[in-house]
Amino acid sequence: MNTPPLAPAILVLGPPLVFKAYEPQFSSKFNFLKPWKTTDPLLQFISTHSANVKAIFCSAVSPVTAEIIRSLPELRFVLASSTGVNHIDLRECKRRGIVVANAGTTFSEDVADMAVGLVIDVVKRISAGNRLVKARVWPGPEGGDYPLTRKLGGKRVGIVGLGQIGLHVATRLNAMGCIISYTSRTMKPHVTYPFYPTIHQLVANIEILIISCALTEHTHHMIDREVMLVLGKEGVIVNVARGAIINEKELVECLVKGEIGGAGLDVFEHEPNFPEELFGMDNVVLTPHHGAVTEDACRSLYDLVCKNLEAFFSNKALECEVMDM
Numbered sequence: 001m002n003t004p005p006l007a008p009a010i011l012v013l014g015p016p017l018v019f020k021a022y023e024p025q026f027s028s029k030f031n032f033l034k035p036w037k038t039t040d041p042l043l044q045f046i047s048t049h050s051a052n053v054k055a056i057f058c059s060a061v062s063p064v065t066a067e068i069i070r071s072l073p074e075l076r077f078v079l080a081s082s083t084g085v086n087h088i089d090l091r092e093c094k095r096r097g098i099v100v101a102n103a104g105t106t107f108s109e110d111v112a113d114m115a116v117g118l119v120i121d122v123v124k125r126i127s128a129g130n131r132l133v134k135a136r137v138w139p140g141p142e143g144g145d146y147p148l149t150r151k152l153g154g155k156r157v158g159i160v161g162l163g164q165i166g167l168h169v170a171t172r173l174n175a176m177g178c179i180i181s182y183t184s185r186t187m188k189p190h191v192t193y194p195f196y197p198t199i200h201q202l203v204a205n206i207e208i209l210i211i212s213c214a215l216t217e218h219t220h221h222m223i224d225r226e227v228m229l230v231l232g233k234e235g236v237i238v239n240v241a242r243g244a245i246i247n248e249k250e251l252v253e254c255l256v257k258g259e260i261g262g263a264g265l266d267v268f269e270h271e272p273n274f275p276e277e278l279f280g281m282d283n284v285v286l287t288p289h290h291g292a293v294t295e296d297a298c299r300s301l302y303d304l305v306c307k308n309l310e311a312f313f314s315n316k317a318l319e320c321e322v323m324d325m
Contacts, residue, residue: 007030007031008031008052008054008055008313009031009032009033009049009052009053009054009055010030010031010032010033010053010054010055010056010057010309011032011033011035011046011049011053011055011056011057011072012032012033012034012035012056012057012058013035013056013057013058013059013062013064013068014057014058014059014061014062014081015034015036015059016057016058016059016081017059017081017293017298018081018298018301018302018305019032019057019059019081021298021302022298022302025302026302026305026306029306029309029310030309032057033045033049033053042068043067043068043071046068046071046072047071050071050072050073050074051073051074052074053072053074053075054074054075054076054077054312054313055075055076055077055078055079055309055312056068056072056075056077056078056079057079057081057305057309058078058079058080058081058087058088059080059081059082060080060081060082060084060087060289061087061271061272061289062087063087063088064078064087064088064089065089066089066091066092069089069092069093069096069098070092075096075098076097076098076099076312077098077099077100077101077312078093078098078099078100078101079100079101079102079305079308079309079312080100080101080102080103081103081301081305082102082103082107082292083102083103083104083105083106083107083108083165083292084102084214084215084241084242085100085102085322086214086215086216086242088100090322090325091325093325094325099312099318099321100321100322100325101308101318101319101320101321101322102320102322103301103304103320104304104319104320105164106292106297106300106301106304107165107291107292107297107301108163108164108165108168109168110291110292110293110294110296110297111165111168111212111240111291111292112165112168112169112172112212112240113172113291114240114266114287114290114291114292115165115169115210115212115238115240115264115266115291116169116172116173116176118238118240118264118265118266118285118287119152119157119173119208119210119236119238119264120152121264121285122236122238122262122263122264122283122284122285123149123150123152123155123208123236123262124149124150124152125146125147125149125282125283127282127285128146128282128283129146131282132146147282152176152177152178153176153177153178154177154178154179155178155179155207155208156178156179156181156205156206156207156208157170157173157178157179157180157181157206157207157208157209157210158180158181158182158183158196158202158203158205158206158208158209158210159180159181159182159183159210159212160182160183160184160199160202160209160210160211160212160213160219160222160223160241160245161182161184161211161212161213161214161241162182162184162188162191162193162212163184163212163213165212165240165241166182166184166210166212166213167191169210169212170182170193178208180193180194181193181194181195181196181202181205181206182194182195182196182202183195183196183197183198183199183201183202184213199222199223199227200226200227200230203227203230203231203235204230206231206235207231207234207235207236208235208236208237208238209223209231209235209236209237209238210238210239210240211223211237211238211239211240211241211245211246212240212241213241213245214241214242215241215242215244215245219245220244220245221244221245221246221247222245222246223237223239223245223246223247223251224246224247224250225247225250225253225254228250228251228254228259228260229254229259231260232259232260232261233258233259233260233261234261235260235261236260236261236262236263236264237251237260237262237263237264238263238264238265239263239264239265239266239267240266240267240291241267242267243265243267243268243269243270243271244269246269248268248269248270248275251263251275252275252277252278255277255278255281255283255284256277261283262281262283262284263278263283263284263285264284264285264287265278265284265285265286265287266287266288266289266290266291267289268289271289272288274286304319304320307319308320
């Protein structure tokens with residue numbers, strides 16, 4: 001009796017949170033390989049299945065390196081569960097003719113909500129007040145110290161990267177009375193917010209800096225000590241993009257020295273490691289790179305991933321294909 005051929009396999013790296021949330025549904029539709037369920041080293045696991053792997057489905061914290069790509073001779077598709085694709089070796093994919101797709105705008109509104117939440121939290125010291133109350137300390141002559149906070153309306157907010165996330169952030173904060181400006185690779189022709197061609201020009205004219213751009217070789221460590229000093233002692237930085245856009249070591253130094261006013265960080269340069277110097281600072285709010293993780297977004301992403309995998313295996317057009325490789 002002839003053994004039927006194996007169904008084309010999809011190697012899952014991470015695994016993405018959406019995969020864990022919908023694993024039974026995913027597994028009923030496709031042949032997924034799950035290396036975390038074995039004791040084999042990753043490259044050994046890949047080598048065992050290399051002849052059958054047609055696609056990779058990866059999380060934002062699981063690098064798809066040139067070594068992994070080269071070890072998969074039948075690989076034709078890499079699907080990211082994130083909008084950012086800096087963890088994928090795009091040059092090697094392009095060299096091999098491998099198609100890459102991402103999550104598109106699935107997370108845009110949720111990430112924008114997180115950015116605005118971090119801005120409000122840092123400016124109004126909400127988490128700091130929460131810690132005081134839970135420690136049974138009431139601010140006052142005999143209680144703990146709770147500094148005056150600041151008004152958000154009227155604040156000059158600069159956004160780095162005015163894509164879908166940046167536009168949602170701008171819309172929300174504009175409605176709250178903030179004065180919006182931005183910098184981006186190019187000026188957006190239909191946007192009325194003031195545009196500054198460089199990050200240094202932007203920070204010289206704002207009080208709150210929000211980062212929502214992609215991590216590239218050009219934006220790596222874009223926000224350094226020089227930028228922070230221009231932002232100044234009252235300035236606030238919020239990052240919902242990628243940690244390495246900020247020089248994290250210099251950010252910590254500036255916060256410790258009081259050279260900037262505060263920070264709200266959903267992402268870090270060396271995840272899952274966090275700068276412990278920031279833990280005791282009431283002007284700093286930290287969240288675990290979960291700005292995009294909502295029930296609604298996960299359901300939408302599940303639908304998009306299934307649609308793209310079905311399209312790939314049927315030789316149909318993909319959604320959210322990454323063209324700039």
